Amino acid sequence: MSGSQDATPFQVMVSADRMTATLSLAPGQAREAFDPGVIELALDERGVSRSSDRSARIAEAIAAYDPTGQEPSAFVVVQGRPPRHAVDGRFELDAALAHHEPPDDARVASEKATVDHHQRSRLMIVKAGQVVGVVHAPQPGEDGVDVTGKNLAAKQGRPSVVNFDPSVKVGSDGVVRAERPGVVEFDEHRLAINSKLELPGYVDFSTGNVDFPGDVLVRKGVRDCFELIVGGELEIGDLVESAVVRVGGSALLHRGMAGREKSSISVGKDLTGKFFDGVTIDAGRDLIVGKEISHCHVRVGRRMRCEHATVVGGSVIVAHGAELNQIGSDGRVATEIVLGRIAELEKLVSELVAIRPAIEDRVAKLKDRLEQLQRATVKLTAQQAEELTELQFELATTEGKIKPIDQAVWQALCRIGRHTEASLTVQRVVHCGVKVWIGKYCAEPRADVKGPLKIWLSEAGEPMLTALSSGTSQPLSTICKLTPESRYLDLAALRERFAA
């Protein structure tokens, strides 16, 4: 700090940054030795700007001076005001996304407040329209002033440097919303919503369960007990362990799935993989497997295109034809193939057919009662007239239910007819121990049947076998035990009944 060097009983010192002017009073002086006017002049000489505050502080300093003190007394008589610099504009990510909180309905709530760690995810997945964050405008600064009265300029604020991709929209209020569903990609320079999610590793504790509306690429695999729910298409590079996978579109597994009978995969369109072991599979369209399906329960909405694959153990229900390499094994592992069935539609038909007798029964009872009343009375009382009206109304309403049921059953049967085909092509062999459900029958080979062969249903509903090498056909009953079965609906009989 610079100060005056003369022999006055006080010194005036201005700090190097000119933010304070200090009055130092020498010890052992009488208060009267300090002339405020002289002190003011000294401050003026140092360039310290005048103010009523300055004079008051000088007077305070003198009043506070202790004449018996041994050391100089220092008092700050003028204080500068530092500049308040502007705050730059910035983008602030929404708190819920920033803390990676799972959605409310995914949290495991319990009285003990347990947490499912599978739900913890670092992925910031948003829906269209969801708030992603807020853009804060720059806050202006305020200039300062030093003790000499010199203006100290404040720094200007700069707007946020984040570049907002067209996949987000910045509102006039600064709120930033996602224009489409996807995963938030954010760094200090860019904010975007990517409708495709790419995971470089596994779906595991580093990602948590994944629930993504768009397409997903998992470079590695999926670990045990995790859930992967994908709205679009899915591609997985490595093994899927005992997990739950649900896909709206198609799924491509470059390896396969080892479910250990605890896992499931359901796919809206096509499912492709090398192998599936111990998995419950639901393919909305085609199932394409390269190597093996073992001990799985499989439902295929369209075709099974597995001409190089073996199916061993478990069960398969396929709507529209299956092409396999081998079914069953030398060890006669029980394996079931059900051809030409759409389980959900058949269930609906079953339920509708089942309620029909109850309605018919009610109609019969109402008719009986009506007849009784009409026969028994010549002149009706008001009450009887009302009862008759009520009965007639209920009869009309109940009878009216039968036609829509019949129409619904017929439509379902037509749809089943259009979208199913009971046919099975096997390239290599159908082993003993396999059961093939075709039409009204369950067919069990008496011995291993070598391919290439095709099992199909004739127009008359008889199961047939064609040896594809020679082209010759014979009834399936010649090589298989055929048992009429009622486990599945007799669709032909139902068609005949409801065609009228």
Added chain:
Amino acid sequence: MKILLIDDSKTMRNIQRAVLSQLGHTDVHEACDGQDALSKVGALKPDLILVDWNMPNMDGLTFVKSFRQTNKATPMIMVTTEAEKSRVIEAIKAGVNNYVVKPFTPDLLSQRISETLSRLQTQQQHA
């Protein structure tokens, strides 16, 4: 179209309401006797009235006569157990436009309502 059902039997009103619903009429109001109906028609201004004959407080015929003193236009259908010809004539003279005898089938009621409305429309077109 606003419709008023007047019948002391809730069951009958429900049946008529269901039939009207099948015909596409859902703006349906109810009264439990003639007196109740008279208190409501002024504010309600229904486009069609279905009225029972035998009701407590005020029977249907009395209601019809009273209503017709100030309103000659709104169509009315009597829905009743009174089946004798003389009764039918009496009701028509009082001012009803159509008549349905209980017990009735939903189809019959539906037919009478459609007839009445269609006739009214024709009259309005020629007016």
